[in-house]
Amino acid sequence: MSIFVDDSTRVIVQGITGGEGEFHAEQMLEYGTDVVGGAVPGRGGQQVHGVPVYDTVQRAAEEEDADASVIFVPPTFAADAIMEALDSPLDLAVAITEGIPTQDMSRVKKRLSEVDTELIGPNCPGVITPGETKLGILPGNIFSSGDVGLVSRSGTLTYQVVDNLTERGIGQTTAVGIGGDPIIGTTFVDALRKFEADDDTEAVVMCGEIGGEDEERAAEYIGAEMDTPVVGFIAGRTAPPGKRMGHAGAIVSGSGTGTAESKIDALNEAGARVGDTPEQVADYVEDLL
């Protein structure tokens, strides 16, 4: 089992004729993802890597009976592309685009509350169910199928932790990057809820970072409702207040909220062990299995 996506997921790519979209559509096809179409306004009727392109998401989703979209649209138009995906028959949109204005995402968030389609991202590496499918830019070769769910705000940190797990022979049910922006679709709690409901996920690794209160909310959920054990990691212990550490969302505010300490304490109180290093995270996971 898995969460969000599996080998039956039919995928369209928004922005498939752009550099990133074309490259990663090919990478996804190579991995075995069922990429069934593309959506680019004005490019309907073309083909990219043998995949038909449509002018609208609606048309692509209907003609190809698609379930999900991966969005590689530049930040200027990305929020509109997400809105288009949310206003279609798709179940899931995965927005890879980095640099979408926060106010645009505020409007998207409002829309998300009105529709059934789910959003992962933006500014995320995507989601992978190893051996079955990947939607996004995650390097498929480092993942392997197994019992551990993984949810993270950061791409390369996810890869690092997966690397440490792989060394110990531990694979993943699904790994999902929820993105490093201040306002995102799927939150930690949303992902944890799905892992909790997934019979094959024996443990979950949650990689958070400074900024916001999503990790604290996740800790509340873990303490109150989760039976599946969680191992945490929080990046940014040494970050000074008021400085944005790369991700738009990774900033400790002047009044002291969003610190690594508060997140680590909350997770510990909820019974989740928090590793000091990625290696220690893998050790803790190994102890659980």
Place this chain on the structure above:
Amino acid sequence: MKLHEYQAKQVFADAGIPTPRSELAASVDEAVSAAEEVGYPVAVKAQVRVGGRGKAGGIELADGEGEVREAAESILGMDLKGYHVDRVLVEEAVDFENELYVGVTMDRGEGKPVAMVSTRGGVNIEEVAEEDPHAIAREHVDPAFGLHPYQARRAVFEAGVDRAVATDVASVLTSLYQLWDEKGGADAEINPLMVTADDEVIAADAVFNVDEDALFRQPVLEEMGEEGEFDEDELERKADEYDFDYVRLDGNVGIIGNGAGLVMTTLDLVDHYGGAPANFLDVGGGAKAERIANALDMVFSDENVDSVVFNIFGGITRGDEVARGINAALGEFDEIPKPVVVRLAGTNWQEGMEILDEDLVTVEETLEDAVQRAVEYAQEVEA
């Protein structure tokens, strides 16, 4: 992106928010003539993009030429919380009865904008927010509608603003929300919004931070941002020029990596193994030799740096390309300025490790080993 006070005031004034008369000055003589123009008494205010200027000695009141001269002499050129004071704003000193606070920001937890009003404006608003959050009236805004007029009124009355100025304060809040919305604002604040004995309201300070990701729609603000770079140090300017996410810290272990989360983790590991990180530097995706050379130039330019750890986890980026880039960049030096420890992981990492020239760098296989080695090098230099 942060605007200076003088820039934010210009933006606020253009939106119809009352601001005091003021002029910018870059020298003591300019400050004096600015004060003559504005009229005494004046406040002489350091223009640096950081909070708490008053407490740090960056704001002085002056009545008369002698006092202005003295204030400008002491403030211009000072180092204020790590920022260089190159300009002062000379502003009419407002005689006030009360100090209010109004602000608009994004509540990321709710995913919605929030408009705020408090009657406890002034230098301690952050403490007020912490200790007595109810002293700040908040209205969450549906981004599809914007701030309704009734919401602005409700915030003002809930905060307990005097009826005599309530309409004016609500109007300031409405203007502030609109400009925040139209100009891609991250935070817009007036603290204090002064209330005079004649029941006039006037914005005595102005903060406007713009969402950097929204700047593509805001050419005027982008230009203001460039104009305002006079308080930055050389390294920050270099980071802008190279287009890196860079934050300077106090330590001596330089850090280069890819991906914000992994770079932050590398910083944390330096600390964990007893070292002190000198910076955050995310080179982002791709492995172009020029980008690697620029990243090395950044950390080598920081005189506090004693050693460097270079940690790249290749996803789509290939380890062999990164290794060639590192060799090429370091090959340009007759002598490597500071020891560099490299760790490559992910796609084609083995090839990358073999390609790396061990006369130029120290190669480690794991992140933990690489960080420990760099910390050791830095400690050897210190010893």
